[in-house]
Amino acid sequence: MFLKPFRVKTQTSVKSSDRKKLRSDILNQYPCLTEQDVATLVPNKEEMSATKICTSGDDNVLVYSVAKNPIFYDIFKRLYPTVYTLWQFPEMLPTFRTWPPVFSKLQKGADLMLPGVIPDKRPSPKMFGNLQKGDLVTVTVAGNKAPVALGKALLSGEDMYMSALRGKGVSVLHIAGDTLWEFGDKSNPPCIPEPVPKSGEDDDGDNKEGNPNEAVGASVVADLENVKLEGDPTESVQGTSDATEVDDQSSLGAALMEGKDEGGSDEEEDEEEQRDPVAEMDERLHFCFACAIKGRVKKSELPVLTGNFLRNYMQPFSADKQLDIKKSTFKKFSKFLQLKVKEGYICMKEQSKGVDVITEIDKSHLGLRDIEVPEVVEAAVAGKGEQTEEETFTPLSFTDVYCINAATQDIFKEEGFSKGDALIVADVRQCVTNYIRNNNLHREDDKKQVTLDPVLAHIILKPAEGDLDHMNWEQVINRVMGKMQQATAIISGSGPPTIKKGKLDPIKLDVAMRASQKKVTVVDNLEDYGIDVKVFSRLVQRSLACSCSVAPSEQKNKGPQVLIQGNQINFVANVLIDKYKIPRRYVTGLDNAPKQKKKR
Incomplete structure (x- = not known):
């Protein structure tokens, strides 16, 4: 941490x-x-x-x-x-003892492996007392009782014994030499001598050789004195150990190193630990920016939206790796571009509130002189034959239909339809017309009037209309459709239509306020229209270069909703209507869009 x-x-x-x-x-x-x-x-x-x-x-x-x-x-x-507190009260927590060479590995972020632990007692289920998984423990170095690290037990004491003292034992949370230790006076741990157990020694045997306690205990002090206070605090702390301990310590230290990365060499492990993902992301951003300016952007294409610049111009040069601004030191793409403005690569201006565009680029900048755009990247940029997941979406078509129910099935059974069948408006009109003609219900004296037989009268007449025996053609058809159940036929490609009875809930666009008075756009009911919310979320995130996530709906029995940073009603509405071909009547909340300022 x-x-x-x-x-x-x-x-x-x-x-x-x-x-x-x-x-x-x-x-x-x-x-x-x-x-x-x-x-x-x-x-x-x-x-x-x-x-x-x-x-x-x-x-x-x-x-x-x-x-x-x-x-x-x-x-x-x-x-x-902290270690400063543990040095005042070294016995306030259960303790795990290890060898000095292991200490430098723990400082690099390694977990304490059980083979590197020096037990105080003979192996037994109670050798670690009543230790439970998740309990806080301290780590000491053989020869010195002063704790050098605070950790959390990854197994209970009995499980450690049952695992034959193999695997991870302690996850280190804080250690002498880290940035929290540097936040204090950077003092060295006190030397509290203790007997140094030997490999294979009985639990009640004491080390009676010479005086190795001071040498081993002082090894940690030497380690901390070698910490490089200027630079990366995660760099390894080189330490020395007493020559009399080398044989026993090297075998246990090797066991710990092997447990941290099985099958890998020490050099590879050190290289991986020295890699800073934040620095790597910063370097990737600078490289992709330089490649985009030198080999991709044309002055005729200016001005360019900053979000499109990241997605269309920089991203192709990242060798199929995602450019995640949040994993860089900039955190926001706008801060990164502001740095490039100060360096003279580009010029920017605010097109509207919250929308920035790049207006000028300097291809002759000295920083671009040594940049060579990789050919393989250029080929990948030039070839746009592959369709993305968003481009393969087949727009849905929506048709208003009327389902035959028990009240109206007598009219349609002569046409071969049964209860539950869905008909479009034209089919309903044709069936009603055929029923009237087949039963000679049209009046000769007035062709616009229809004589009502008992079936039609039972379906369309209201109680107050009593013994009415005729009605206008259009009125008959409209009242029959009014008695039928309304539904929507959703057609995707060449597959059979999906009938959704009742009123189809529209896609709801809303703007909500979150912490620190920040706005977020909420999009509901996308799945009812065949839209994959994850694909839609990625499309918005790449297009706007803003945060976009999928979350469960706050309402019961509702599908997931998409949350977009800021007020993006206009963009979302254009994507739904133009790209996904959703009829405008099925999209609500457009009035929540930000108001455009009038140009003077």
Whole structure:
């Protein structure tokens, strides 16, 4: 969590009332500490601050510091002690002992493997006490009782024994040498000597050789003194160990390294750990931008929407890898483009509120001189024969139909139709006309009038109309259709139509407010029209270069809804009507679109 630099959001002093509450929370979560111990950790008069930080993994953490040394950090109301606190109370948590060479691997982000653990007792189901999965534990180095890391048990004590001490044992949360440790005074762990167990030694045997405790205990101090404080805090910390321990330590250290990456070499593991995904994404963005400016954008195509520039001009040069702005240091594409404006590559202007366009490009910029656009990428850009998932969508056709029900089936049975059949308006008119003619119901004296037989009279007459015996042709047909059940026939390609009885719910477009007064466009009922919400979400995300996600609907028995960052009603409506061929009458909420400012 703290291997990479974090960002400080706010820092405030802790009031006396907050200190009292913090002491109570510490006592509740760590009953092994006494009130006097907690008073030592959280004093009344010393300077104390609470710092809100955001880690590289976008986790919000609250760090409590006394005299500028972090003592606890809070995540979801759970307090975790730092190494500075553990050095004052080294026995407040269960401890796992390991060898000094393993310490440098833990600093790189490795988990503590069970083969690298030095047990205190003979192997038994209770060798680790009553340890449960998820319990907090500390990690020490042989020869020194001072904890060097805080972790979480990945197995219970009994499961560790049943696994024959193989596999992962502890997930390291915080370790001496990481950025949280650097947030304090960067002091070294105290040396609290302890006997160093030997490989194969009985649990009650003591190490009585010379004085190896100080040498092994001091090895961690040497490791921390070699930490490169300028640069990447995740770099390995090179340490030395006592020569008398090399044989035993090397075998256990190798077991830990093997457990972290089975089948891989140490050099490959180090290379992978040194790769920074954020730096890689930044480098990819700069390269794709340069390739797009030099080999793709034509001045005749300007101005270009910034969203289209990312999707149509930069993305093809990413070698089939997604350009994810959120995984870069810029977080937003607009910030990246603003940097390029300052460097002189492009000029931009705001076309409308929230919509930016690139108006000018400088192909003679010195930064483009050494850029060579790969031929294979250019070929891929030139060849657009492959159809995307969005392009293969077959638009649906919607037709209003009328289903024959029990009230009207007597009119249509002579035409071979039965209850439940769906007819278009023309077929309904033809069937009613044939029924009138076959039964000689048309009047000779007035061709616009129809004589009502008992069947028609029962279907179309209202109770107040009583003994009415004739009616206009159009009125008869309209009343018959009014008695039938309305439905919609949805036709996709050459397949049979899907009949949706009742009123077809339209695609609903709405604008909602989220946290920090940010707007989000909500699109409902897409699946009723045969639209894949995931494909639609990707289309919007690539076109607008904005956040777009699929979430369950807030209403029961409704399909998923699409959430789009900002007010994008106009764009979504154009895509649905022009691309997906959805009739405008089936799209509601168009009045929520942002109002266009009048040009003076």
